[in-house]
Amino acid sequence: MTTHTTELRFQQFKNEISEDQFSSIEFLMAKAEQIEATDPELSARILVRVNNLRKQQATISRRLENNSVEKNPQHKQNLSKTSSNVVQKVSRLGTMPFVWLVLLPTLVFGIYQAFWASERFVSRAQVIVQQPDGMATMDASMAVLTGLGVSNTGVADTELVKAYILSNDMLMYLEETLELRQHFSQNGVDVFSRVGPDDEWEALFDYYLTRIDVYIDSNSNIVYIETQAFDPDFAHTLTQTIVERAEWYINSIGHQLAEAQLTFIQHEHANIERRLQDAQTGLMQFQQRYNLLDPMAEGMALQQITYGLEGQISAKEAELKGLLTMMSPRAPKVIAARNSLEALKSQLEKERGKLSDGDYNTLPVSEILTQYTDLKIKTELALQAYTSSQISLEKSRIEAYRQLKYLVVVEAATKPHDAKYPDVFYNITLFGVLATMLFVIGRIIVLTVNELK
Missing domain, CATH: 1.10.287 (Helix Hairpins)
Structure with missing residues (x-):
């Protein structure tokens, strides 16, 4: 859109001047310098025309190059000076803003990532929800009578585990058991990576969600749990506590449903x-x-x-x-x-x-x-x-008996040895790419606004 508009203005400029002026390098150079402050895009386009004229003249006078140099050495000096001015004028467009808006912020962010950002250790665990196999304890007729041939264990149970781990109840239990706020607000952690000791509970809950990741494998229904902490031992303890509490939650749900149903039937x-x-x-x-x-x-x-x-x-x-x-x-x-x-x-x-x-x-x-x-x-x-x-x-x-579900630990909570976060190279690269993209988008917007004035 910008290139097309510039070409239109250049064609209008061409129509307003004579053919001799359009072929005059001196006239075009003077005109480019005159409008550089008000219309830098058109000025750059006129300078491109100047370069093209120089190339044409160089081709025509190639055979007479030696004579031209001897007769008019000042002309060659002017040509070299003109080309240098064109390159300088073009290179000046956008160089300084790029340094201040992209390179310098990326450098500051890189220093923070490399020397100031606190290390975070990751502990993992894998669990899956299972139910007893009732078919193995009765004959086929009783299994058909009770409907034991159909199992309802699947996505619903794993989603229930995930929802409970990411719930406010789990955070309250962890705070009561492990004093989660105290660990994530310690003074040795950089200010951008910790939570405030006096922050509201909602802020602590949002911070908790950034330090834990739970996802489900759709093929095997295995629940993967990852927790981050500033200490490897605490990360291991946190993951282990979450797994044990999730197991208690699944068992309590099955027991409550079974006990309520069985009590009613026994009374009747x-x-x-x-x-x-x-x-x-x-x-x-x-x-x-x-x-x-x-x-x-x-x-x-x-x-x-x-x-x-x-x-x-x-x-x-x-x-x-x-x-x-x-x-x-x-x-x-x-x-x-x-x-x-x-x-x-x-x-x-x-x-x-x-x-x-x-x-x-x-x-x-x-x-x-x-x-x-x-x-x-x-x-x-x-x-x-x-x-x-x-x-x-x-x-x-x-x-x-069917409703008695239990949590099977596929992989116990791991104890990390090396910090996984921050990933300095990845973070700096990503920050630089995003800053460059934002700069380019902003530059395009500024140039478009200037053209529309």
Whole structure:
């Protein structure tokens, strides 16, 4: 954009002067010096035109170079002086600001990095979240019943570990256990690398996040932990404490969830078990009260006996009527038939009297069967509920076992021997590159603004 604008102004300048003036080195040099202060870009472009004219003249007069030198030695001196002026004018553009805005700050930053910046030691650890293998402790049918074939351990657990390590709770625990603020605010550390001893808690938390790095390998779900400290022993202790606290956190979550679920299921199972015991006790008391093992079976047997006696009584009555039509009421056969009929009736009354209680109050068979059926249904329903509750309890115990997660240490906290930070060469190089880029961008902006005025 800047080059294009300069060329446009140069073409406009060319159109405003004559052809002789455009080919005159002296005129162009005077014009370039005249507008150098107000329009340095156009002045530099005119000087380029001067150089081109010099090259053209050098090519044309190459064959007559010796004669030209002898006839006009001052001309060669002017040419050399003009070329030198052009180079000086071009080189002056932007040299001094670059020194002050790029080279000097980079030098100061390099001195700080090399001689003043405090060394920081890095300790590393690798952990992963695992769960028990429930499939190895039960048969396939129970595994399908409890859903143990599907594991939910994965990204969620590792992200939970990462979030807890980078949380305010972890910082509070480290401050209480290791006095983190005291280490990171000691006087032996340079002022740019430490935290203030009287800074707010939020400032300490932000500083803590700059001294710890946690990232997760998406392929293996391994959590990598790196901590920085001004002492190798403290860096090792810090990483080890973070790993131990993260392990406690994962185990406590699994225990809390499992305990809450199992407590609820056990309470419900106790209620259902009590209902089953009450139903069984009521059924047993009913059987003992009427001295019946199975009222339904005994009632059916009693009905069959009663029906048989009633059939026999009907047959004897018919036989007695037949005998009375042919014989006298005092006949031996008539008397025997009448006695047999009375015996059958007495036996029928006796069978029916078996359903009487101690007070000789008759209880109908239908009422006994109805009460017994109600008690038996209640007992069966309570038994079914108890069976379902027992299955739920076993499932809950297995689920609680599944939720017991634990942290496996893949690599224990390392103890550093050499300081990793600051990386002097990398930091100085990066600072110089960024300063140069900012200078170039700023220079472009300044030149653009000047052209638009």
